[in-house]
Amino acid sequence: MTEDVPPRPKARAPRGFQDRRADALAAERRILAAVSRVYESYGFEHLDTGAFEYADALGKFLPDADRPNEGVFALQDDDEQWMALRYDLTAPLARFAAENWDSLSKPFRRYAYGPVWRNEKPGPGRYREFLQCDADTVGSDRPEADAEIIAMAVEGYAAAGLPRSAYALRINNRKLLNGLLTAAGVVESGQKLAVLRAVDKLDRLGPQGVVSLLGAGRKDESGAFTKGAGLASAAIDSVLAFVEAGRDTRVATLDRLSEVIGGSAEGDEGLGELARISEALGRMEVGEDQAVFDPSIVRGLEYYTGAVFEADISLQTVGERGESVRFGSIGGGGRYDDLVARFTGQKTPATGFSFGVSRLAAALAAADGQGDRQRGPVVVLALDQALMGDYFAIARELRAAGLPTEVYLGGSGMRAQMKYADRRLSPAAVIVGGDEIAAGTVTIKDLDLGRALAASVADNQAWREGRPGQVTAPRGELVAQVRRIVEAAA
């Protein structure tokens, strides 16, 4: 009988999706706990919403029949409605706030964290599923609300464990550049957008590159040509002067900006908002090195209407192959006064910030040298089938005493069991065979001690017979002996 062999599926994660193991998860959990504590200390309430939203709630990236998954992961519900996985936490917040507006106490302040999904080309440090952690204030147009968001972001990074010198929040206001462009006679929206994109590339291309992109266009090393914004040279000069207006302190930058902006109504409004943010940041004692006014910050998102924030990490690390590893932006946000209005028709001021948790975790791991590995449990070796009951009794006793413990459940011999415990980074192994049962004792091995000694032992016979870190104690001392070893390891 010949049977068709069913094709075997290839075991692989979808591209852009990653498996995270205990070490990475523990790091994420630490970050989320630390940042949540900061948010709650400012009075923000925790909110969780579902992974899916109806597509029309997600904004202008609606799935259409031809390309339903452009940018988002979308599917059609059994009532034909399009639903899509959320691509950030802000759109669901806007929906929630609009849906519950009448019953919420205003301003509504909430924080949220969870995975978001984007259906786009993955790259290094860029996934199609990743964690964000957001805090937003809905219903306050005060610049002080922005200042508070900034202060929390700075505090959040510190609480997560980033060294102060490794990060900074860069702050700008959309109204400044808008006002400047209006004053310079640039009113066409496509052209404005091109200017924003050009300015955004200052850090990567430098002033020269930005000037080309503001003007006719730019050809890169690969020969590809990017069309420019087509500004006149006078306008280019004023944009460049604006972009380079950054000074050592927030107040000095403000002074310089007021010289450069040139008195448009919108520009003055932006300056006024930044001044009040500056005042509040000063009184909240947010350091000049932690929160910087930087006119070149744009944030691509079109929905921002006022202040914009972006967190940069300056950490430079070296990867496994000696290449330098750069982490991009590790968070961003800003003021979006029109998002809730999409649902309610009423202009509702809102401002918020989003931590890129996954990137932050990667940055932290690089900063402190790959981070700590999670310790394994105490392993009770299964040496004798007839004694399995005793092994489970021992494990129960240890767990009851608060010591994570497992009985080895594989089928391999003792050597493999020791190796198993070693590779799990277990602090101790409990060895009970016929000898111990007969004598009423337990043998406990301190695996860390052996790990430390291993380097200096060359001869296997000596290594084995030396039995480093191994004690045999009366059965009644089991918990005390194991606890001593585990606590020394922690």
Place this chain on the structure above:
RNA sequence: GCCGCCUUAGCUCAGUUGGUUAGAGCGCUAGAUUGUGGAUCUAGAGGUCCUCGGUUCGAGCCCGAGAGGUGGUACCA
């Protein structure tokens, strides 16, 4: 989306002008060591040579298309 490069064992890679049975290191499993982790030695398992089509007596190698990966660029709510 566009341009370049790449795809051979779990991982990193070698593979001669196109010629018999496709290799190495690391890792994995086991033995040397009946009850002891590292090192050493030995053995073993592990392959759709990315896929499909073509050229050829013969293709891992040549040609075409596609997929995936990667770097740059564009976009990025």
